[in-house]
Amino acid sequence: MLTKALNHFKKNDPILYKVALMVNITGLVKPEDPFIDLVETIINQQLSDKAAATIFGRFKKLFPEEKITAEKLLKIPDEKIREAGISYSKIKYIKGIAQQIKNKKLNLKNLENLSDEDVINELVKLKGIGAWTAEMYLMFTLARPDVFSAGDLGLQNAIVKLYKIKQKPTRERLLEISIKWSPYRTTASRILWRSLDLK
CATH class of the missing domain: 1.10.340.30 (Hypothetical protein; domain 2)
Structure with missing residues (x-):
């Protein structure tokens, strides 16, 4: 799943792909309870x-x-x-x-x-x-692969920073941006959260 996601980002979003190589993301394990x-x-x-x-x-x-x-x-x-x-x-x-x-x-x-x-x-x-x-x-x-939370402040901040967006993006704009990561938006989200720790 992770390799497929990275290949997808490499083709569809070079900015996210570059960040993905800088952060350490592992596969998700479903919790027992x-x-x-x-x-x-x-x-x-x-x-x-x-x-x-x-x-x-x-x-x-x-x-x-x-x-x-x-x-x-x-x-x-x-x-x-x-x-x-x-x-x-x-x-x-x-x-x-x-x-x-x-x-x-x-x-x-x-x-x-x-x-x-x-x-x-x-x-x-x-x-x-x-x-x-x-x-x-x-x-x-549930480890669903294609989830994006447009209301998450961390994701909003990461997108503004990475894509050099001047104004705070609307929910519609965020969802529009996220379409290019589908069907791996969960992995994209995890990369975006980790990107906030990069200097």
């Missing part, structure tokens, strides 16, 4: 990578042997989770999802059989999940 991944994505909303990693690390320590499950999460007092650095609104969201899983109203494994669009439509029905969280879930939990 989609619930843990979804909880982490919600916790990470609007946080820098460093802050997100610290807070999620503290959150994991609240569980015996750091094994996160919906049932165990529901038993932890909100105040304890708040002490890990997670806002009360996010606590409400992750516990709401945990409750739905416990009540068998939600089965995240079933999402694997849906199209990208249908996964987004199902996820945004859950409180605390917007388009960005659903797109991250598609990229990193």
Whole structure:
């Protein structure tokens, strides 16, 4: 997949291809438990990578042997989770999802059989999940190859920097730019995020 993606960029976008050779991107591995991944994505909303990693690390320590499950999460007092650095609104969201899983109203494994669009439509029905969280879930939990999150600030900044765009691009313009990376927009996104670390 990675080789095919790089060959595609080499042909269709020399700028992105050049950056791809400068950053280290590996293949995506699907996580074992989609619930843990979804909880982490919600916790990470609007946080820098460093802050997100610290807070999620503290959150994991609240569980015996750091094994996160919906049932165990529901038993932890909100105040304890708040002490890990997670806002009360996010606590409400992750516990709401945990409750739905416990009540068998939600089965995240079933999402694997849906199209990208249908996964987004199902996820945004859950409180605390917007388009960005659903797109991250598609990229990193379901390892879907052709996802681009036009609302992601990091991707916007990387595109402005790499393509020397003067004005902040509109959502439509970003999607237009991303078309040349299809069907490998997930890999393109990962390259763009990594490009922000380049001097």
